[in-house]
Amino acid sequence: MHAYTVEPLYVKSGQEVIAADFYRPKDVEKPAVILMAHGLAALRQFKLIQYAQRFAKAGYAVVLFDYRYWGGSTGRPRELVNIKAQLEDWQTMISHLQQRKSIDARRMVLWGTSLSGGYVLSLAAQLNNIKAIMVQVPFVDGAESAKLYPLQQLPKALKLSSQDYMGSKVGMTPTTLPVVDPTRLCFLQSPDSYEGYLSIVNPDYYWSGEIPARALFKLIRFRPIQDVRKINVPVLFIAAKADSLIPIESSREAATNIAPFVQYHEWDMKHFEIYHGQWFEKAITTQLEFLHQHVGVS
Known part of the structure; x- marks a missing residue:
């Protein structure tokens, strides 16, 4: 068990600033570092601190960040989910960590959950400076x-998404949809x-519970599964059998495509249960161990 500081x-x-928490083990010289961010419309304080604390106690440095437009990071409109921008934020944080002398950037691990799990899979397929990745209940295929x-609701949701996207081009106030x-x-x-x-x-x-509707159209077109065959670093992949947001068949296909680099686990849980109780401890x-x-x- 290691003592650690949080800075x-x-x-x-x-033009913006990304806010993060840097967990640093006190007695480990140049520790490996785990870079973490949350899924759709979530802040870093939404159950990710418990993961960061456990990693730091085990002797790993952790950087847990908010995307631009969210939490402690700057950017407007607030609470915008922009897949391209959020992937850029991951790249920015990776580049920053590679310059830090207090950690061993050659042992950098990317950690993602739900939507950020999809980001991590996409990045691992592109980058050659990552040691390993860990994803839990990752978003692997927007089309699936x-x-x-609900089929009867999808046309209305896509119409609102399109209207918000077009409105954003002429500076209109965002049209939002509740997350749940x-x-x-x-x-x-x-x-x-x-x-x-x-x-x-x-x-x-603060969390309004609503985000600009333009994100829906982009989410449907975001398909990390198309790139995962290019991954050649160790991957820990945890899927939920009873996931109502990510078809288990998509997770199985993605894991098959990552072989032989993947360590795949499929547990009898729902999407959000991995943040709580026995499933969190098991995760x-x-x-x-990974x-x-x-x-x-x-």
């Missing part, structure tokens, strides 16, 4: 996830998403 970290990205959206809602049109329409998503929200931090244990095997503390 604020601010990284310039164009769209098939789980039990009765209204929203981004995550599955029956367990409302309670599941709210179970990770930290009420101590942390599995992730630490880290010790492929990265190591010293």
Whole structure:
């Protein structure tokens, strides 16, 4: 067990600033570093701190960041989900960490959950300076996830998404959709998403619960599964059998395409259960075992 410090970290990205927390083990010289960010419309304080703390106690440095437009990071409009910009934020943070002398950037691990799991898979297929990646319930294929959206609601949602996108081109106020809602049109329409998503929200931090609708069209077209055959670093992939947002068949196909580099786990849980209780403990244990095997503390 290692003692650690947590320091604020601010990284310039164009005209904006990315806010992060830097977890540093006190007694490990030049530790390996794990770079982490959240999924759709979430802040770094939404259950990711518990992962970062456990990694730091195990002797790994951790950088946990908010995307531009979110949380402590700057950018307007607030609470915008822009896939291209968020992938750029990952690249910015990777480049920053490669310059830091206090960590061993040659042992950098990318960690993603849900949408950020999709980002990490995409990045691992492009980059050659990553030691390993860990993804849990990752978003692997927007086209397949769209098939789980209620068919009668999809045309209306896509119309709003298109209207918001066109409006953004002429400076109009964003048209938003709730992330989750039990009765209204929203981004995550599955029956367990409302309670599941709210179970990770930290009420101590501002979160409106709505995001510009333009993101929906882009999400459907985001398909990390098309690139994963290019991955050639160790991958830990944890999928949920009862996932109502990511078809388990898509996860299985993605894992098959990553072979032989993937260590694939499929657990009998729902999408949001991995942040809680026994599934969180199982995830942390599995992730630490993977880290010790492929990265190591010293």
